[in-house]
Amino acid sequence: MKVPEELKYTEEHEWVKVEGDIAIVGITDFAQNELSDIVYVELPEVGKNIKKGDVIATVEAVKTVADVYSPVSGEIIEVNEKLKDEPSIINNDPYGEGWIAKVKMENPEEINALLDHAAYKKLVEEE
Amino acid sequence: MPELRRTPLYEYHKQLGAKIVPFAGFEMPIQFTSIVEEHRWTRENVGMFDVSHMGEIIIRGPKALDFVYYITSNDPSKLEVMQVQYSALPTEKGTVVDDLLVYRLEDHFMLVVNAANIEKDYNWILSHKLEGVEIENKSYEIGEIAFQGPKAEEVLQRIVEDDLSQISYYWAKRVKILSKEMLISRTGYTGEDGFEIYADNETIKDIWGKLMEFDEVKPVGLGARDTLRLEMGYCLYGNDIDETTNLLEAGLKWITKLDKEDFIGKEALLRIQEKGLKRKRVGFVMREKRAIPRPHLKIYKDGEEIGYVTSGTFSPSLSIGIGMGYVKKEYSKKETEIDVEIRGKFEKGEIVRLPFYKEGTVRK
Numbered sequence: 001m002k003v004p005e006e007l008k009y010t011e012e013h014e015w016v017k018v019e020g021d022i023a024i025v026g027i028t029d030f031a032q033n034e035l036s037d038i039v040y041v042e043l044p045e046v047g048k049n050i051k052k053g054d055v056i057a058t059v060e061a062v063k064t065v066a067d068v069y070s071p072v073s074g075e076i077i078e079v080n081e082k083l084k085d086e087p088s089i090i091n092n093d094p095y096g097e098g099w100i101a102k103v104k105m106e107n108p109e110e111i112n113a114l115l116d117h118a119a120y121k122k123l124v125e126e127e
Numbered sequence: 128m129p130e131l132r133r134t135p136l137y138e139y140h141k142q143l144g145a146k147i148v149p150f151a152g153f154e155m156p157i158q159f160t161s162i163v164e165e166h167r168w169t170r171e172n173v174g175m176f177d178v179s180h181m182g183e184i185i186i187r188g189p190k191a192l193d194f195v196y197y198i199t200s201n202d203p204s205k206l207e208v209m210q211v212q213y214s215a216l217p218t219e220k221g222t223v224v225d226d227l228l229v230y231r232l233e234d235h236f237m238l239v240v241n242a243a244n245i246e247k248d249y250n251w252i253l254s255h256k257l258e259g260v261e262i263e264n265k266s267y268e269i270g271e272i273a274f275q276g277p278k279a280e281e282v283l284q285r286i287v288e289d290d291l292s293q294i295s296y297y298w299a300k301r302v303k304i305l306s307k308e309m310l311i312s313r314t315g316y317t318g319e320d321g322f323e324i325y326a327d328n329e330t331i332k333d334i335w336g337k338l339m340e341f342d343e344v345k346p347v348g349l350g351a352r353d354t355l356r357l358e359m360g361y362c363l364y365g366n367d368i369d370e371t372t373n374l375l376e377a378g379l380k381w382i383t384k385l386d387k388e389d390f391i392g393k394e395a396l397l398r399i400q401e402k403g404l405k406r407k408r409v410g411f412v413m414r415e416k417r418a419i420p421r422p423h424l425k426i427y428k429d430g431e432e433i434g435y436v437t438s439g440t441f442s443p444s445l446s447i448g449i450g451m452g453y454v455k456k457e458y459s460k461k462e463t464e465i466d467v468e469i470r471g472k473f474e475k476g477e478i479v480r481l482p483f484y485k486e487g488t489v490r491k
Contacts, residue, residue, distance in 0.1 A: 033146075037162045091161075
């Protein structure tokens with residue numbers, strides 16, 4: 001189970017990569033493995049304002065469906081269009097090509113409340 | 128929660144790194160690699176399933192046939208020795224205690240029941256016991272492998288002396304595999320040709336190990352077992368049928384022989400038939416790829432709620448969402464357009480004739 005050191009995590013298995021005031025959001029290797037066979041991703045609208053904890057995407061797998069919650073508040077500035085045709089990228093590369101959305105953060109301090117890789121690793125080991 | 132049981136093949140699954148989940152009181156492999164991959168492999172090659180969790184209840188004694196005739200909806204008196212029948216255990220109300228396979232063997236019947244219902248069925252059967260009948264629950268002593276796919280016969284033949292091409296669909300035979308005698312039948316739950324193999328817990332391990340040696344064979348978990356059966360429109364107990372759905376509305380009239388002299392639920396079913404059905408089980412295909420129906424979602428027609436989804440999935444063969452559910456009878460005709468409410472949105476679907484997948488190699 002991959003848990004890259006440079007990322008931040010949520011208890012709901014999202015990851016965040018911080019680039020200045022932009023947060024790139026996706027779901028973790030653990031999450032994609034639990035869902036398995038992702039067949040559709042409902043993406044948010046670009047320009048939408050969201051609060052931390054809002055649903056920003058919904059991931060449909062063969063057997064189940066899961067909501068993706070935004071780890072931060074702000075404005076959606078970009079979504080991963082590639083997921084529309086090839087949602088399984090998330091299964092193959094959850095931390096890279098399988099990113100879901102970019103959020104321009106309203107309050108970058110929210111990042112401090114997220115889990116670091118050690119804390120997240122511990123969390124998934126307990127699940 | 129009571130402790131989970133393990134099938135005799137559990138250690139094999141663990142070694143292969145299968146994802147294991149609690150299912151019907153057992154720790155079962157839900158997938159080995161990917162549901163879609165395993166599904167496609169079964170449609171093209173051979174998928175091997177551990178179905179040792181299924182229950183086996185033996186009925187013997189001079190009145191065994193009369194008893195099975197009375198507790199099941201289909202007609203076991205039509206069976207020849209070594210023939211198999213899909214049937215159901217109805218309640219007095221004509222709803223479903225369980226669906227099952229009835230094997231007429233040399234001097235007894237074997238009822239193969241759903242894992243989740245083993246204890247319920249056994250107690251139900253015991254509670255209706257007649258003089259001259261012996262009932263034995265062998266569920267935890269017998270292992271079972273489902274060997275399914277277009278290449279199933281060709282591959283299984285390599286380790287069986289008897290000519291498998293002589294076994295017709297829904298017939299069984301005692302054959303020798305690895306110098307042990309066991310029961311196999313040409314049955315399955317995937318829509319492909321194939322066999323189900325029954326043996327004691329130790330022997331089933333040897334057979335699994337042997338069959339895994341062939342390149343055409345891959346292990347398949349419960350995830351793909353469900354998508355395969357759903358593409359065929361087969362019922363899953365607990366989803367599509369249960370003690371609240373009657374056999375007629377479930378579309379199981381073909382295994383309900385209302386002209387039988389007597390059986391549990393007959394009167395109720397006759398009354399239901401006379402009054403006419405209120406709702407029916409249907410299959411439907413969604414229009415948009417984003418719309419994957421899931422159990423319990425509501426079905427609408429022109430804004431009116433007309434039913435609900437009992438099974439739904441993304442179909443790996445058709446690459447679109449498919450589902451089954453109950454709708455008011457007047458909306459159950461094929462080509463009827465419906466809406467399924469998914470995440471607060473109405474998604475378009477169309478009622479179709481089952482099966483969804485029509486290329487299966489299963490013998491008819």
